[in-house]
Amino acid sequence: MRAELFTDPSVFVQLADEWDDLLARAVVPSIFLSHRWQSTWWRHFGNGHLLLITVRDEANRLMGLAPLFCSQESPECVSFIGCVDVSDYLDFIVDRSHAEAVYQTLWEFTCSPYMPRWEALNLCNIPAASPTCERLSALAQAAGFASSVTQESVCPVVTLxxxxxxxxxxxxxxxxxxxxxxxxxxxxxxxxxxxxxxxxxxxxxxxxxxxxxxxxxxxxxxxxxxxxxxxxxxxxxxxxxxxxxxxxxxxxxxxxxxxxxxxxxxxxxxxxxxxxxxxxxxxxxxxxxxxxxxxxxxxxxxxxRRLDFLRGDEEYKFRFGAMPEPVYRLRIERLSS
CATH class of the missing domain: 3.40.630.30 (Gcn5-related N-acetyltransferase (GNAT))
Structure with missing residues (x-):
């Protein structure tokens, strides 16, 4: 598999036909990762440097997307597009049939000279169903990086x-x-x-x-x-x-x-x-x-089949019979040499 970095917002137009096709095959097919949400968020709130990574297989089929950016205020810190307030779930978009290879390719590219040097990956609002925290933490630690996973919030969910x-x-x-x-x-x-x-x-x-x-x-x-x-x-x-x-x-x-x-x-x-x-x-x-x-x-x-109250542990949600599902933050940092 091969990865490529895009820094111009025109990539949202370029990928319009492929984006949601990948999302339908993704491990976490969240609406907050849809092309409509991500491109609209960037158009209104994107105030820094776009760092969108694509992963394609040998047949040039899109297999992974890392919708990332670094803000003007903290250029050394890379986050998900949409982080944090208005997007309840965020993640990498990874073809579930090739997840291991996609995560490996994304991680290797993120650490390569083709990616602007960063000091921290600060990835918010990762849902419990996602393997990202486990997979990326393992890859980061094996490469000598520090990583931590913390629970940010819960999303109370009713099974209907x-x-x-x-x-x-x-x-x-x-x-x-x-x-x-x-x-x-x-x-x-x-x-x-x-x-x-x-x-x-x-x-x-x-x-x-x-x-x-x-x-x-x-x-x-x-x-x-x-x-x-x-x-x-x-x-x-x-x-x-x-x-x-x-x-x-x-x-x-x-x-x-x-x-x-x-x-x-x-x-x-x-x-x-x-x-x-x-x-x-x-x-x-x-x-x-x-x-x-x-x-x-x-x-x-x-x-x-489900009603998701999204982030927040307000009491009324649980009175309607909801059960909490955790949402996590993954932080990966370079260690001082």
Whole structure:
């Protein structure tokens, strides 16, 4: 196998037809590694030097991608494209049938003179299912580098059964009662209407409402937004809607929007990406919890097998029956000679 380094963003156009074909064959086929996500992130947040490595076999078929960069602030430190805040899972994109050879080729190239000299690889948000931490740590240590793996966070995940009633039965008695009670209270206290938008024109018309509700939720969420972030969310929501990957949920009480969730529908999973609600209106009716329950029921109706709440150990996720899956950071450093 042979590796090649690309430093010009035009490579995203060059690889457009091959990127997601490789991702479909990958060990970790995450939506955050898709061509749409990676190229959109780089266009809005890429502020340093692109270091994208391709690995091809003897037939010139793409077998691996290392979407890396180093920032202007820390040129000696190499990270994944997308690291860290808005991308919940990141990794190398490796053909699962040739993983060992691809990892070996990537590592050897990363240490070669063809790659700008780095002092540290700081690789965030690696999912538990990925072999990257184990494989790359072993290669690094064998070559005399220092490596460490730390757990960064968890992604609580619900395995979905075949029916809503079976899902409720899987919860403990207290949580099952709470969900039913909040759904009933909302229905008895207001005219409830929840719905999902997914067409590109619909999403473009209503993304500002999502942003507004997200900003209202907490001071931390309000401070999350700047011009770059707004532009990124507008772009990625439209791009994912065009691919059929976006579901924008809203719930209304008495005709007023009370809460919203942005979810991704990808590879038979629903990923609950972000949410917002208006704490000044209808907070006593728990609009976020009520809408979340409807999203789970909708995912079951669609036949999805998992609902991933993504990074964060907020208590409400576990009340919905989620189980934590760890997310790791791998750091490899050159040792002083």
């Amino acid at each position: 059964p075949e029916s809503w009633e079976a899902y409720l039965a899987s919860l403990d008695k207290k949580q099952r009662h709470e969900i039913r009670r909040k759904l009933r209270r909302a229905e008895e206290s207001a005219e409830v209407h929840w719905y999902v938008l997914g067409q590109p024109d619909e999403v473009a018309a209503h993304i500002e409402s999502f942003i507004e509700l997200h900003q209202k939720s907490t001071a931390e969420k309000r401070d999350f937004w700047d011009e770059k972030m707004v532009a990124f969310f507008r772009a990625i929501s439209r791009s994912f809607a065009e691919a059929g990957w976006l579901k924008l949920y809203f719930i209304e009480f008495n005709g007023e929007r009370a809460a919203t969730f942005m979810c991704f529908d990808y590879r038979n999973e629903i990923l609950v990406y972000n949410s917002g609600y208006d704490p000044e209106r209808f907070a006593w009716l728990s609009p976020g919890i009520v809408l979340n329950a409807h999203i789970i029921e909708h995912a079951i109706q669609l036949g999805r």
